[in-house]
Amino acid sequence: MLSLRRCAVSSSDTFQDFVEVLKLEGYKRYHIHHPFHRLMVEGKLTPGQIRAWVVNRFYYQRILPMKDAAIISNCPFPEVRRIWIKRILNHDNYGIEMWIKLGEAVGLSRSDLLEGAVLPGVKLACDAYLDFCKNRSWLEGIASSLTTLVAPNAHMERLEHMRKHYEWIKPNGFEYFEWRLKEGPEDSHMALNILKEYIKTEDEKERCIEALIFKTAVLWNMLDALYMEYVINGRRDYE
Ligand SMILES: O=C(O)c1cc(C(=O)O)c2c(n1)C(=O)C(=O)c1cc(C(=O)O)[nH]c1-2
Numbered sequence: 001m002l003s004l005r006r007c008a009v010s011s012s013d014t015f016q017d018f019v020e021v022l023k024l025e026g027y028k029r030y031h032i033h034h035p036f037h038r039l040m041v042e043g044k045l046t047p048g049q050i051r052a053w054v055v056n057r058f059y060y061q062r063i064l065p066m067k068d069a070a071i072i073s074n075c076p077f078p079e080v081r082r083i084w085i086k087r088i089l090n091h092d093n094y095g096i097e098m099w100i101k102l103g104e105a106v107g108l109s110r111s112d113l114l115e116g117a118v119l120p121g122v123k124l125a126c127d128a129y130l131d132f133c134k135n136r137s138w139l140e141g142i143a144s145s146l147t148t149l150v151a152p153n154a155h156m157e158r159l160e161h162m163r164k165h166y167e168w169i170k171p172n173g174f175e176y177f178e179w180r181l182k183e184g185p186e187d188s189h190m191a192l193n194i195l196k197e198y199i200k201t202e203d204e205k206e207r208c209i210e211a212l213i214f215k216t217a218v219l220w221n222m223l224d225a226l227y228m229e230y231v232i233n234g235r236r237d238y239e
Helices: 015-029 035-041 047-074 078-105 110-115 120-135 138-149 151-165 171-198 202-232
Strands: none
Touching: 015 138, 015 171, 015 202, 035 047, 035 151, 035 202, 047 078, 047 110, 047 120, 047 138, 047 202, 078 110, 078 171, 120 138, 120 202, 138 151, 138 171, 138 202, 151 171
16 A cells, blocks of 8 residues: 555645545545455455445445435535535435345345444444534535545456456346446546535645545445454354
8 A cells, every 4th residue: 555644735736736636645545455355356255245245335325315415405505506416316316226236136135235234333434424524514525525536446346356256246236336437437527526616725625635535434444344343253144
């Protein structure tokens, strides 16, 4: 992993420089470097460990539209709200259902996902993301979504390696990642266009970078909880 020392932005930097800092800070802390993700793409997880990840990650999927609603509720600009609301419709219409499809493709039932036991650490991390979007400015909320700048790396890796290593997963389960590869860059573009127009000060830029760093910690902590319980402690409830 790269050094976690934080890049600084200065008053002479352009918006593009700011975007580069977001990408760099996001990439070097992103959960693609986490040992649980590495085990996944190296084909070393058991079916039960994959299922545990799908069930726990579903909690994140359910939080996404709620945190977007929190961002909207904090934003005083109708022209921003009109754009951002598309994300709620997208996740509630397609995202949730496609993740359930992935669940079924790995041998889970709909109710396993809707009622499955979520690890306390995963719940805490996702709830922290929702609280962040409720309690910080709408600009910071939007910036925190911008790990989507790096997410295509994760989706591509999963698509390539999961298809290869886990032939027992039904192919239609991967539709979620294919959808995100198309949708994710559009989401990033939408968020960056808004930030470009509404960020006025260096302090706001700094806060946006901190927001993105916070978000990488949310994702990292989710995998920490899974790694502890399903790799180190050897829990087997989905085998
Ligand atoms: O599978 C992943 O690694 C991953 C990561 C992230 C992310 O960086 O938060 C998102 C997604 N997927 C995703 O599918 C998605 O729809 C999404 C929305 C957001 C957000 O914060 O608004 N992040 C992510």
